[in-house]
Amino acid sequence: MLQSLPILWLIFLSIQVLGFVSACLARISQGKAWQGYCHTLFFIFLALVGTSAVCSMKLQPSYCLVSGAALMMMVLAVVWDAGPSNAAERSIMY
Numbered sequence: 001m002l003q004s005l006p007i008l009w010l011i012f013l014s015i016q017v018l019g020f021v022s023a024c025l026a027r028i029s030q031g032k033a034w035q036g037y038c039h040t041l042f043f044i045f046l047a048l049v050g051t052s053a054v055c056s057m058k059l060q061p062s063y064c065l066v067s068g069a070a071l072m073m074m075v076l077a078v079v080w081d082a083g084p085s086n087a088a089e090r091s092i093m094y
Helices: 005-028 035-058 061-079 087-093
Strands: none
Touching (some): 005 061
């Protein structure tokens, strides 16, 4: 088991990095023709990162920390809108 820990670390790290890249692609693709593909890719990696976060609880604490942080960053990258807000549009919506 100890010999496979670096391999597990690389697998977990690659899942986290690809998950964050898919979140960035989902964010960049807003309004583009390929938006649906990027959102599908994001949800696939969201499930993979979530599964790896649950599985990493049985391993070292560093695995769980990286998986949880990646899951949080993926959700924030997709949900958070850092653009300028328009108060007139918000008042119409509510």
